[in-house]
Amino acid sequence: MLKGKTALVTGSTSGIGLGVAKALAAQGANMVMNGFGDVAGAQAEVAALGVQVAYHGADMSKPDEIAAMMAFAAEQFGRVDILVNNAGIQHVARVENFPPERWDAIIAINMSSAFHATRLALPAMQAAGWGRIINVASVHGLVASAEKSAYVAAKHGVVGLTKVTALENATTGITCNAICPGWVLTPLVQKQVDAKAAALGLPNDEAKKLLLGEKEPSMQFTTPEELGALAVFLCSPAGNNVRGVAWNMDGGWTAQ
Numbered sequence: 001m002l003k004g005k006t007a008l009v010t011g012s013t014s015g016i017g018l019g020v021a022k023a024l025a026a027q028g029a030n031m032v033m034n035g036f037g038d039v040a041g042a043q044a045e046v047a048a049l050g051v052q053v054a055y056h057g058a059d060m061s062k063p064d065e066i067a068a069m070m071a072f073a074a075e076q077f078g079r080v081d082i083l084v085n086n087a088g089i090q091h092v093a094r095v096e097n098f099p100p101e102r103w104d105a106i107i108a109i110n111m112s113s114a115f116h117a118t119r120l121a122l123p124a125m126q127a128a129g130w131g132r133i134i135n136v137a138s139v140h141g142l143v144a145s146a147e148k149s150a151y152v153a154a155k156h157g158v159v160g161l162t163k164v165t166a167l168e169n170a171t172t173g174i175t176c177n178a179i180c181p182g183w184v185l186t187p188l189v190q191k192q193v194d195a196k197a198a199a200l201g202l203p204n205d206e207a208k209k210l211l212l213g214e215k216e217p218s219m220q221f222t223t224p225e226e227l228g229a230l231a232v233f234l235c236s237p238a239g240n241n242v243r244g245v246a247w248n249m250d251g252g253w254t255a256q
């Protein structure tokens with residue numbers, strides 16, 4: 001379905017980003033990957049799906065590196081048809097104890113990076129008359145949890161950016177939507193499980209159940225594969241008129 005298209009997924013070396021990259025590649029999209037950690041392993045997983053894969057190591061907290069990544073993508077494949085703004089980090093502390101430099105990093109990586117990548121991707125999409133922008137927000141783009149001020153602020157901001165981008169392009173073939181996962185068992189969440197297990201002296205499985213039980217009625221983690229399938233739907237012709245939504249995949253978290 002996406003043969004001939006190029007997707008760029010930020011933070012695609014791990015977790016949800018890697019799951020979304022694989023789902024889009026399985027539909028034939030060539031891929032520009034980004035992120036840190038096991039770059040070669042992640043690239044190999046996507047390349048195994050038979051598409052062309054390029055990688056750019058831009059630090060998403062740095063606008064000039066984001067600009068270099070977008071220029072690199074255009075050089076490699078002509079243009080970016082599908083942009084998935086996914087890179088993100090977390091830090092957990094009460095507002096009065098929240099380190100200002102962690103606040104700045106979360107706002108930059110989880111929110112401002114989506115603005116920079118979007119503003120640089122739009123002109124080529126507008127010239128082509130087609131594009132898909134998918135922002136990986138969170139249930140925390142819709143509701144709050146204690147000790148996540150920067151994350152909740154950034155994700156609410158991303159949902160706002162999603163709506164404005166959708167509206168400004170509403171008469172075109174470019175759609176912009178947000179995906180709002182509940183708990184997904186990636187390294188970002190495993191750290192929170194580990195912290196709970198250590199604080200309460202619990203085995204890891206018990207800490208996972210406690211984490212789910214506090215928020216997620218299904219008592220199940222959403223998977224990167226499920227989120228990848230939602231991204232594929234948003235890129236499909238059936239998604240042509242889905243514009244500016246924040247779509248939960250949260251096991252009932254925000255239904256309460």
Ligand code: NAD
Nearest residue numbers: 011013014015016035036059060087088138183184186188
């Ligand atoms: P993860 O830690 O598995 O992956 C994060 C990715 O972002 C990695 O590829 C990492 O290298 C990359 N990254 C981090 N900082 C970066 C930077 N400065 N520049 C470039 N890349 C950077 O985490 P994940 O859980 O897969 O999170 C992906 C997105 O999903 C994030 O935006 C997160 O907020 C969101 N999300 C996660 C959950 C969850 O439960 N895991 C729930 C809702 C939303």
